[in-house]
Amino acid sequence: MVYVHIPFCKSFCTYCGFYSEICRNPGLFAGYTDLVCAEIDRRREEILASGKVNTLYFGGGTPSVLPLDFIRRITKALPFDSHGYEEFTVEMNPDDVTDSLVAGLKDLGANRISLGIQSFNDDILARMARRHNADGAIRAAETIHRSGIQALSIDLIFGFPSLSDDIWVSTIETALKLHPEHISCYQLSIEEGSALEKMVAEGRFKEASQEQCRRQYDYLCHTLAQAGYNHYEVSNFALPGHEAVHNGAYWSRAPYVGLGPGAHSFDGNAVRRWNSEFKAGSLGYDSSMEELSPRDIAVEKVMLGLRTSAGLPAKVLQEITGSGAVQDALSKGLLEPSDKTHEEPWLRIPEDKFFVSDDIVSTLIP
Ligand code: SF4
Incomplete structure (x- = not known):
């Protein structure tokens, strides 16, 4: 399971807290690609060992600003068949x-495009400082389908203060007309370092109420269920058979290797590594690591497992939180038996409580 971070964007979106650089000098792309290819050489053994989950993910930043030749060079430097993922x-x-970029990615072996649409309302897109408008998002989704790529995933954001319930209804209606195989939908949050954080501090931006967010989330869950989507993780919905394999492996704590500045890696047990951002004035980056304590591991298992509709084995949950806490949560309807077929019983948060899943996890692990 390999993640490649492309830390370049053409402009910054107001809500974004991800690490990225505005790319004013496309001449940097070659140097960046050399560095990632050198990192692949250095970490070949680790990459091979992470191949049990057979996925490759180019994320960002904005991978689509990197010319295809450079994406090809990185893909070919990896020790896996690019058509075998x-x-x-x-x-x-x-x-x-x-058409040509999507066709080129498909030729390279890509079988899934994740499209950052966020909204189909031009006013909201402008407030988010997105580069595209609604028509552009629709055309992009149609282009991707036309290319024959196996799966289109789209990202949407709810909980933007000017996102009225009427606009949200039409947003979902438009999304469904595009027939994406997968939909990721996130509640707007004020990220550290984002433009919105500054605007909130200056009193220029007021967050939507929790009631509005809850209403919009409930409508989303209900409407996507009716349209045949499986709500398999708090923020993720898929048509049957299109659940994200790569992200699914994060939630089950599988090992992964993250390449490029700002990327994180995990050994599947207790060691996390991360690359620094670019050092000032250069393309270089360092790597650091931390060893998780048994308590950190336990907390992670609960936090990640209970985000999914599969949940966690009851035994694991009881070992971590104590059987009293689990019984209490079961009696209050905050946990329920998972309907997935397992040899041993599993527990999960009921879908109608996904919206408050963080609060439930906090009560289980104070
Ligand atoms: S949301 Fe995506 S495109 Fe916008 S600034 Fe963040 S990484 Fe770049």
Whole structure:
């Protein structure tokens, strides 16, 4: 399972807290690609060992600003057949989607495009400082389908203060007309370092009420269920058979290797590593690591497992939180038996409580 971080964007979105650099000098792309290829050489053994989950994911930043030749060079430097991945995803900005770029990615072996649409309302897109407008997002989704790529995933955001319930209803209606195999939908949050954080501090931006967010989330869950989507993780919905393999492996704590500045890696047990951002004035980056304590591991298992509709084995949950806490949560309806077929019983948060899943996890692990 390999993640490649492309830390370049053409402009910054107001809500974004991800590490990225505005790319004013496309001449940097070659140097960046050399560095990632050198990192692949250095970490070859680790990459091979992470191949049990057979996925490749180009995320960002905005991978679609990197010219195809450079994406090809990185893909070919990896010690796997680029056409053999179970899932090979590239994140794209709608504004970058062209027939030729999507066809080139498909030729390379990509079988899934994750399209950052966020909204179909031009006023909200402008407030988010997205590069595209609604028509551009629709055209991009149509181009991706036309290319014959196996799966299209789209990202949407709810809980933006000017996102009225009426706009949200039409947003979902438009999304469903595009027939994406997968939908990721996130509640707007004020991220550290984002423009919105500054605007909130200056009193220029007021967050939507929790009631509005809850209403919009409930409508989303209900409407996507009716349209045949499986709500398999708090923020993720898929048509049957299109659940994200790569992200699914994060939630089950599988090992992964993250390449490029700002990327994180995990050994599947207790060691996390992360690359620094670019050092000032250079393309270089360092790597650091931390060893998780048994308590950190336990907390992670509960936090990640209970985000999914499969949940966690009851035995694991009881060992971590104590059987009293689990019984209490069961009696209050905050946990329920998972309907997945397992040899031993599993427990999960009921879907109608996904919206408050963080609060439930906090009561289980104070
Ligand atoms: S949301 Fe995506 S495109 Fe916008 S600034 Fe963040 S990484 Fe770049």
